[in-house]
Amino acid sequence: MKSDAGAVMKVTYETTPNPATLKFVFSNKIADQQSDYPNVESTDTSPLAAKIFGFPWVSSVYIGQDFMTITKQDWVDWSVIAQPLTGLLSEHVSSGQPVFVQKTVDPDINENDSVIVKQIKKVLKEEIRPVVAMDGGDVVFSKYEDNVLYIQMKGACNGCPSSQATLKDGIEVRMKEAIPEIKSVEAI
Numbered sequence: 001m002k003s004d005a006g007a008v009m010k011v012t013y014e015t016t017p018n019p020a021t022l023k024f025v026f027s028n029k030i031a032d033q034q035s036d037y038p039n040v041e042s043t044d045t046s047p048l049a050a051k052i053f054g055f056p057w058v059s060s061v062y063i064g065q066d067f068m069t070i071t072k073q074d075w076v077d078w079s080v081i082a083q084p085l086t087g088l089l090s091e092h093v094s095s096g097q098p099v100f101v102q103k104t105v106d107p108d109i110n111e112n113d114s115v116i117v118k119q120i121k122k123v124l125k126e127e128i129r130p131v132v133a134m135d136g137g138d139v140v141f142s143k144y145e146d147n148v149l150y151i152q153m154k155g156a157c158n159g160c161p162s163s164q165a166t167l168k169d170g171i172e173v174r175m176k177e178a179i180p181e182i183k184s185v186e187a188i
């Protein structure tokens with residue numbers, strides 16, 4: 001997606017439960033998809049993520065539809081880098097440079113999924129992912145085996161001190177309510 005010509009995209013930032021991660025919020029939608037970039041090698045689909053990884057203090061990047069979370073290395077303080085980053089992000093999007101260069105395949109769509117996996121993906125997509133996204137994170141289906149749901153925690157959730165509570169007290173409780181066959185939910 002591109003910003004309207006001449007319009008400046010406003011970018012603000014806020015803390016997340018993970019002290020190493022800030023959530024940068026855009027005044028408008030910047031993408032129709034979301035994607036996790038755990039390292040520079042994974043940025044082939046996002047010029048914006050690649051640009052952010054040009055800084056040596058970046059640990060990971062997650063891009064949502066109207067936000068971006070950036071996780072930093074421990075040796076740099078947010079007080080030094082947060083404000084300049086808002087300007088860089090605003091400039092990139094306002095100038096019409098792409099956030100993504102190709103659309104990735106939607107992981108929620110697989111016609112070969114069992115009925116229960118389709119239910120799991122629906123609950124994740126409609127109920128859990130929007131809540132987790134408010135803190136700058138994401139939860140992605142990995143697999144379902146022997147009544148155990150395996151998920152990946154991304155963005156601000158990855159490495160967050162409260163991620164275990166989110167996993168067991170939030171996600172696992174809701175998934176068991178929705179789908180009683182699930183015995184546990186585990187992060188991989």
